Amino acid sequence: MISYSLLKTSGKARRGKITTPHGEIETPVFMPVGTAGTVKSLTSNQIAETGSQIVLANTYHLYLRPGMDVIGKFGGIHHFMHWDKPILTDSGGFQVFSLSGGLTKVTDEGVLFKSHIDGSMHHISPEISMQIQHVLGSDIIMAFDEPIKDDAPYQYAIESSQRTIRWLDRCIKEWHTLDPERKQSLFGIVQGGIYRDLRLESIHKTLDANLEGIAIGGETIGYNKERTKEILDWILDEIPCNLPRYTMGVGDIDDIFEVVARGVDMFDCVSPTRLARNGALLISPAEGGNKKNKYRLGISKAEYAMQDIPIDRTCQCYTCTNYSRGYLCHLFRSHELLANTLASIHNVAMLAQVCEKIRGSIENDTFASLMKEWIG
Amino acid sequence: MISYSLLKTSGKARRGKITTPHGEIETPVFMPVGTAGTVKSLTSNQIAETGSQIVLANTYHLYLRPGMDVIGKFGGIHHFMHWDKPILTDSGGFQVFSLSGGLTKVTDEGVLFKSHIDGSMHHISPEISMQIQHVLGSDIIMAFDEPIKDDAPYQYAIESSQRTIRWLDRCIKEWHTLDPERKQSLFGIVQGGIYRDLRLESIHKTLDANLEGIAIGGETIGYNKERTKEILDWILDEIPCNLPRYTMGVGDIDDIFEVVARGVDMFDCVSPTRLARNGALLISPAEGGNKKNKYRLGISKAEYAMQDIPIDRTCQCYTCTNYSRGYLCHLFRSHELLANTLASIHNVAMLAQVCEKIRGSIENDTFASLMKEWIG
Numbered sequence: 001m002i003s004y005s006l007l008k009t010s011g012k013a014r015r016g017k018i019t020t021p022h023g024e025i026e027t028p029v030f031m032p033v034g035t036a037g038t039v040k041s042l043t044s045n046q047i048a049e050t051g052s053q054i055v056l057a058n059t060y061h062l063y064l065r066p067g068m069d070v071i072g073k074f075g076g077i078h079h080f081m082h083w084d085k086p087i088l089t090d091s092g093g094f095q096v097f098s099l100s101g102g103l104t105k106v107t108d109e110g111v112l113f114k115s116h117i118d119g120s121m122h123h124i125s126p127e128i129s130m131q132i133q134h135v136l137g138s139d140i141i142m143a144f145d146e147p148i149k150d151d152a153p154y155q156y157a158i159e160s161s162q163r164t165i166r167w168l169d170r171c172i173k174e175w176h177t178l179d180p181e182r183k184q185s186l187f188g189i190v191q192g193g194i195y196r197d198l199r200l201e202s203i204h205k206t207l208d209a210n211l212e213g214i215a216i217g218g219e220t221i222g223y224n225k226e227r228t229k230e231i232l233d234w235i236l237d238e239i240p241c242n243l244p245r246y247t248m249g250v251g252d253i254d255d256i257f258e259v260v261a262r263g264v265d266m267f268d269c270v271s272p273t274r275l276a277r278n279g280a281l282l283i284s285p286a287e288g289g290n291k292k293n294k295y296r297l298g299i300s301k302a303e304y305a306m307q308d309i310p311i312d313r314t315c316q317c318y319t320c321t322n323y324s325r326g327y328l329c330h331l332f333r334s335h336e337l338l339a340n341t342l343a344s345i346h347n348v349a350m351l352a353q354v355c356e357k358i359r360g361s362i363e364n365d366t367f368a369s370l371m372k373e374w375i376g
Numbered sequence: 377m378i379s380y381s382l383l384k385t386s387g388k389a390r391r392g393k394i395t396t397p398h399g400e401i402e403t404p405v406f407m408p409v410g411t412a413g414t415v416k417s418l419t420s421n422q423i424a425e426t427g428s429q430i431v432l433a434n435t436y437h438l439y440l441r442p443g444m445d446v447i448g449k450f451g452g453i454h455h456f457m458h459w460d461k462p463i464l465t466d467s468g469g470f471q472v473f474s475l476s477g478g479l480t481k482v483t484d485e486g487v488l489f490k491s492h493i494d495g496s497m498h499h500i501s502p503e504i505s506m507q508i509q510h511v512l513g514s515d516i517i518m519a520f521d522e523p524i525k526d527d528a529p530y531q532y533a534i535e536s537s538q539r540t541i542r543w544l545d546r547c548i549k550e551w552h553t554l555d556p557e558r559k560q561s562l563f564g565i566v567q568g569g570i571y572r573d574l575r576l577e578s579i580h581k582t583l584d585a586n587l588e589g590i591a592i593g594g595e596t597i598g599y600n601k602e603r604t605k606e607i608l609d610w611i612l613d614e615i616p617c618n619l620p621r622y623t624m625g626v627g628d629i630d631d632i633f634e635v636v637a638r639g640v641d642m643f644d645c646v647s648p649t650r651l652a653r654n655g656a657l658l659i660s661p662a663e664g665g666n667k668k669n670k671y672r673l674g675i676s677k678a679e680y681a682m683q684d685i686p687i688d689r690t691c692q693c694y695t696c697t698n699y700s701r702g703y704l705c706h707l708f709r710s711h712e713l714l715a716n717t718l719a720s721i722h723n724v725a726m727l728a729q730v731c732e733k734i735r736g737s738i739e740n741d742t743f744a745s746l747m748k749e750w751i752g
Contacts, residue, residue, distance in 0.1 A: 037706065041713035044698065066681060066706040073682050074702060082698045305442060306449050322420065322458045326450060330413065330442040337417035337716050 002140060002185040002212055004244045004265075008363055012236070012263040015362035018244055020086040020139040021183060022078065025053045027244065028260045028358055030251065030351040031088060031268040036061045037081040039348070040273045041340040044082045049318055050345055051352035054086040054139075056268045059132050060095035064115050064122070068135050076137025088268070089138040091129045091171075091189070093145040094217070094248070106146060108163060126170035134178040141184045142215060143171040148193035149219045150227070157193040164191045165205045172209060187213035187246060194220060194227055196234050203235045213266075214239050215246040222249035222269060225258070232262040239263075253282065253295045253354060254375045260358055261371060272351050276343035279332045282350040284374075286314045291375050299343070304329040317349030318342075378516060378561040378588055380620045380641075384739055388612070388639040391738035394620055396462040396515040397559060398454065401429045403620065404636045404734055406627065406727040407464060407644040412437045413457040415724070416649045417716040420458045425694055426721055427728035430462040430515075432644045435508050436471035440491050440498070444511050452513025464644070465514035467505045467547075467565070469521040470593070470624070482522060484539060502546035510554040517560045518591060519547040524569035525595045526603070533569040540567045541581045548585060563589035563622060570596060570603055572610050579611045589642075590615050591622040598625035598645060601634070608638040615639075629658065629671045629730060630751045636734055637747060648727050652719035655708045658726040660750075662690045667751050675719070680705040693725035694718075 001021070008015040018025040032039045032047065034055045039047050047055060057077055062068075074080040077087055096113045097104055103114040110125030124132075129144035145164040148157050168188050175186050188206035192198030206214060216235070220227045232247070239245055244265045250256060251269020259267060272282065280296045282289065289295035289312075297304075297311065310320035311328065319328075319342040331339035354374075361370035377397070384391040394401040408415045408423065410431045415423050423431060433453055438444075450456040453463055472489045473480055479490040486501030500508075505520035521540040524533050544564050551562050564582035568574030582590060592611070596603045608623070615621055620641045626632060627645020635643060648658065656672045658665065665671035665688075673680075673687065686696035687704065695704070695718040707715035730750075737746035 036710045036712060037703075038710075038712050038714045041717065043694070043714065043717060045694070065710055066702075070681055070702060070706065074684055074700070080700075080703055080706075082703070305446055308450055318419070318421070324450070324456075326442070326446060327413075327456055327458070330446065330456075334412045334414075334441055336412060336414050337713065338414045338419065340713050341417065341419060341717065 001182045004213070004242060006241050010362040010365045010367035011261065013260050013358070013362050013367045014241075014263055014265055015359050016244065016265055018265075020185075022084060022086045022139055023053075025086055026359055027265040028256075028355055029053055029266055030256065030355050031056045031266060032272060032348045032351075033058070033268055033270045034081065034083075035270070036065065037077055039344070040277070041337075041344045042273075042348070046318070046341070046345055047083065047348070048085065050349035051356065052348060054088060055083060056088045056090065057081075057136065057138065058095060059089050059092040059129060059136065060099070062136060063092065063124075063132050064117055068132060072135050076135065078137060086140070087136075087138040088140040089133050089136050089142065090248070091142040091144040092124050092132070093129070093142075093189075094147050096124060097147055106163075108166070110144075111146075126167040127174040130171050130174040130178060134184065138184060140213065141175070141186050143168045143186060143188050145189040145191055145217055147218050148191055150194055150224060152193050154195060157195050157198055161192045161198045161202050164189065165202065168206065168209055172211075185212040187211060187215045189215040189217040189248070190235060191218055193218055194231070199231055199235050200238070203238050207239065213244040213246060215248055217248045221247050222251065222255060222267075225252075225255060228255065229258055229262070232259060232264065236263045251351065253289070253351070254291050256351070256354060257358070257371045257375050261367070272347035273344045276347040277340050279339070279343065281311045281328070281343055282347050283312045284314050284350070287312045299325060299328045300332040301329070311346055312350065315346065315350060315353065317346050319346040319349075377558045380589070380618060382617050386738040386741045386743035387637065389636050389734070389738050389743040390617075390639055390641055391735050392620065392641055394641075396430075396561075398460060398462045398515055399429075401462055402735055403641040404632075404731055405429055405642055406632065406731050407432045407642060408648060408724045408727075409434070409644055409646045410457065410459075411646070412441065413453055415720070416653070417713075417720045418649075418724070422694070422717070422721055423459070423724070424461065426725035427732065428724060430464060431459060432464045432466065433457075433512065433514065434471060435465050435468040435505060435512065436475070438512060439468065439500075439508050440493055444508060448511050452511070454513060462516070463512075463514040464516040465509050465512050465518065466624070467518040467520040468500050468508070469505070469518075469565075470523050472500060473523055482539075484542070486520075487522075502543040503550040506547050506550040506554060510560065514560060516589065517551070517562050519544045519562060519564045521565040521567055521593055523594050524567055526570055526600060528569050530571060533571055533574055537568045537574045537578050540565065541578065544582065544585055548587075561588040563587060563591045565591040565593040565624070566611060567594055569594060570607070575607055575611050576614070579614050583615065589620040589622060591624055593624045597623050598627065598631060598643075601631060604631065605634055605638070608635060608640065612639045627727065629665070629727070630667045632727070632730060633734070633747045633751050637743070648723035649720045652723040653716050655715070655719065657687045657704070657719055658723050659688045660690050660726070663688045675701060675704045676708040677705070687722050688726065691722065691726060691729065693722050695722040695725075
């Protein structure tokens with residue numbers, strides 16, 4: 001069971017703390033994604049050294065591979081992936097829709113989908129999602145939902161949003177059966193697409209369930225930046241201040257500031273590790289990072305080959321403390337595996353450091369000026 | 377300048393110490409290969425944590441990419457790759473012949489070869505090899521040689537072996553010019569293919585040059601196991617005991633024992649990291665490792681998926697201390713990058729630990745029984 005304490009606010013930005021069975025999380029917090037039980041290319045020590053406090057693992061991926069028999073044998077994902085800090089799992093909903101190549105059949109019972117690995121057919125229902133996450137043993141679990149696409153027509157959005165609400169009830173029943181001592185905390189997920197009335201209905205119904213946290217989902221969030229802000233403005237004021245709020249799929253630096261400014265506490269994204277593998281390294285305003293260049297530097301470019309300075313001179317990560325832009329440039333141009341590791345360490349650490357700065361600024365009530373410094 | 381001290385013998389096996397400008401090396405020592413200035417998939421910290429005392433870097437690869445202008449700007453390979461322990465560089469000879477796809481033209485002047493990266497033509501001579509290694513700034517440099525193939529006819533072996541001897545003179549002259557204070561130590565390389573008289577002529581001429589170490593090269597070494605032993609038996613007794621002896625390309629566990637038993641002090645091979653990337657993990661006799669299975673376990677096999685034990689329960693590496701066979705099996709089956717890192721840590725650490733055991737056994741004069749335990 002987790003508990004959330006709100007420690008301080010600066011505008012709507014919230015400085016808080018989440019206590020979990022695997023330790024405390026200072027919020028606002030960015031959560032790197034360990035899709036298949038591994039934050040890609042990083043050892044557990046390296047993840048911890050980036051300053052990351054919690055990782056997200058994907059129910060869909062772990063269910064398909066290695067499968068629940070293996071995870072069960074290992075007593076859960078913490079031991080399996082050697083990570084003794086908090087873990088959050090998603091419900092599988094998002095991947096079922098995004099990775100199935102359109103071959104997904106949704107009924108009220110659940111979702112029939114095709115594995116992206118071997119094409120085999122599988123069925124996940126609210127109950128099955130709870131069962132899988134129970135075996136995974138994560139500290140925070142997510143209700144099974146149907147994320148709605150931005151272009152979903154209103155009529156479909158109504159049906160789907162109401163189905164997600166009905167599924168929440170079934171999730172809660174199953175969770176109570178599986179976990180009578182509430183060792184895992186269940187978050188509901190607000191859906192409703194791009195429609196204000198549906199988002200409001202969804203948040204109210206989700207709040208009625210009296211859970212320990214609220215996630216805000218859907219294709220829009222983190223993807224359509226303007227809509228994300230609009231949706232958050234509609235619903236965040238509805239959420240009592242004692243509940244942690246989590247936007248799913250937010251990882252761009254400007255988006256992190258925007259959601260924190262609206263009162264969000266938690267966010268995750270694959271972007272820091274994915275960008276890292278593509279040689280896109282995050283830089284702060286001190287190194288010329290800004291909204292226009294997405295705070296990124298393309299390290300493979302010839303201009304970096306001779307630079308004997310860190311990726312970002314304000315960064316305290318292992319990579320920036322020990323390696324130069326020139327060396328990283330060489331590793332990427334030579335397609336060396338170490339490139340992925342060093343770049344991922346840096347990008348994940350950068351987001352951890354951004355969050356640390358944000359937390360400090362909320363404590364000092366200078367969040368607005370920090371946000372101005374970073375996103376202008 | 378390096379110096380070698382012979383501390384103890386057990387049979388012909390030698391326990392020694394090499395002092396270099398970047399620290400001491402306890403011998404016998406296995407040297408992992410950092411081809412392009414990176415031991416594939418490992419950070420410098422991880423390399424050091426495997427117990428590795430020295431790494432080898434490849435002149436050929438670094439000359440082609442990132443190129444000498446970059447390495448020069450960084451003041452050498454130590455700073456560039458962030459490794460402050462000893463480094464040995466090869467001369468480029470082996471790669472010029474093995475990676476050029478047969479498009480190599482050898483004259484007395486040097487070798488014209490085609491880059492394996494972009495097909496461009498390059499020329500390396502004894503002088504150029506010395507110049508490159510001088511810029512690389514390695515502690516131990518190798519004379520430029522022509523490695524002879526096992527199937528080279530006798531007439532060609534004579535010509536080539538004598539050319540390598542003439543090239544050694546030119547290397548020494550160039551080395552004296554570039555490095556008057558002898559900060560780098562030059563090793564000569566014994567060639568002569570599979571012919572006893574040529575190997576003996578080569579070792580005698582190489583010893584005449586009065587260098588600080590002797591390398592034994594050629595296609596045979598580490599590749600044709602029986603011939604390797606035969607060649608070492610011909611020549612090792614010719615080498616004064618105050619000189620370190622280095623067999624190039626030896627990395628199989630049984631071969632390490634065989635060459636150490638004959639008085640070799642140093643050996644390198646890409647095998648531990650290459651095998652690691654293929655999921656072939658080294659195991660000790662305690663885990664069923666033996667000469668027949670090449671001390672390997674194929675971690676992707678289904679039988680390991682459920683095993684909650686380390687790869688090798690006698691191994692002290694980071695991977696074995698923290699991760700299970702089941703997790704490694706999952707990472708390999710999921711093609712996760714972390715698989716390469718954790719497997720490489722283990723394989724490199726295993727060879728470091730084998731060498732540590734060997735050194736202990738020479739000190740206790742129990743080398744023969746350790747060898748029996750490991751290779752039967």
